[in-house]
Amino acid sequence: MTQALPQDLAGWLAAEAEGIDSGDVPAALILPRLADAGLVRIGVPGDLGGQGGTVMDAVQAVAAVARESLAAAFMLWGHRCFVEFMVQTPNNALRDRLLPDLLAGRVAGASGLSNVMKFLAGLEPLQMTARPEGEDLVIDGMLPWVTNLRGQGFFVAAAADPADGGPAMIVALAHDDPGVRRSADLSLMAMRSSDTAAVRIDGARIGRDRIIAANAPEWLPGVRPVFIALQCGMAIGLARRSLAEAGAAGGAGRAVLAAPVAALQARLDQVTASLDAGLGSGAFVSRPAALFELRIALSDIVFEAVALELQAGGGRCYLQGPGQGFARRWREAAFIPVITPSTVQLRTILAAASKAA
Structure with missing residues (x-):
């Protein structure tokens, strides 16, 4: 129950694995290659632009990449998670707007939901807040460690605690939203070409059309x-x-x-x-x-x-x-x-x- 990579992608990853690990290969090259090989579309329903199949098929695609480069697989994980958020969001308009570029690898998707996963388990509080201002939301907070924050453009999913009460929500923040600041790449000991950085959010104003899920x-x-x-x-x-x-x-x-x-x-x-x-x-x-x-x-x-x-x-x-x-x-x-x-x-x-x- 394994999945083989396209020969050209497998050869490129094998040849560049050390450079990807050390940071000598530009991270910007990796996501487009993964997307061009169709890996992002695996397990995504055909009517949404995917190849169909199951979640396990997507897991096997990540495994196939990890055989050659864990850094590249880490990027695929983050991107494919954000794609899944779009597949499962009740916000159809947001899905229709973002998913085509995500599946094609033209823009990166990043999962900033590690904090909320720990929040659900009672391990730490939420690190972001959302306050209403008119028809918009103003987001503040910090995401200390996120991968696949592609310099050429990204969306990151984040959980925010509403200042006016109610359950936490999941929102999509864009790289060019005023108030969203990506740090320099983190000084990792390895896996350097993975676009892994921190994101600081200071008064980022977004429309409610960016809500992925109103009840996290x-x-x-x-x-x-x-x-x-x-x-x-x-x-x-x-x-x-x-x-x-x-x-x-x-x-x-x-x-x-x-x-x-x-x-x-x-x-x-x-x-x-x-x-x-x-x-x-x-x-x-x-x-x-x-x-x-x-x-x-x-x-x-x-x-x-x-x-x-x-x-x-x-x-x-x-x-x-x-x-x-x-x-x-x-x-x-x-x-x-x-x-x-x-x-x-x-x-x-x-x-x-x-x-x-």
Whole structure:
């Protein structure tokens, strides 16, 4: 149950993966290539301009990109999340206005909903507010870490707490809205060409036609499975690549690793199948804990996979030339558990639920 990338895209990602990781490849080149290959349209209904298919098909697309470059997969995750927000918004006019450019990769979509995901779990307060002024909303706040903030143009989804009371809402902010300021790219230790930055919002005035969802607590459980499942795709792809590298390594004594590699591959396949089943049945909407457990399991599998790759490759993994790809995957693996919601946050939520039961 894997998905192959178009040969030209796979070749380009393989050739440029190190430059994407280090920031030497302009981030502006990546999203258009992903969109031109049709990856953004996977799992989007045909009547909305997509290719059809399921959410799991979109997860497999993220996994296929992550085999070559986790930074590129991270960008695809953020963009595809925003596309999903447009698919599921009740605001048809906003969807019709934004979706064509998003699907074509002409403008980037960014998910700034990490804060509200933690808010729903009781882990932190909302960091943005919305106050009404006439027919408009004035937004203030901060998004400290958002990916796919393309300099050539982006929309970012953000949750805001209404100053006049009522449930939190989800709004779409544009890169050129007065009061919206993108920081310089964050100084990440890797994955530098991912257009990852902070966004400061000071008195940004938007029309109510930019509301993605007027009641975030009611709307978000329906999009949360896609949000987290696409993150799982990043882990699946990285683990698959490391296991493939471990299985392909030769040399004396490497045969002893065949059984652990096969066993971990079987675990990965089982978790991936469980993810597919839960998405297909809709179970994760009402039982998000099951999805959280899969995300945690995949994070653990990634670390075991890169450790097996290291053991199989031996000392060559520690040489700058031969070990370059492994070193990048080792750094990429370190990012998997800190993606919001992090595995620590997910474990905290599960532990609290267990105590409450």
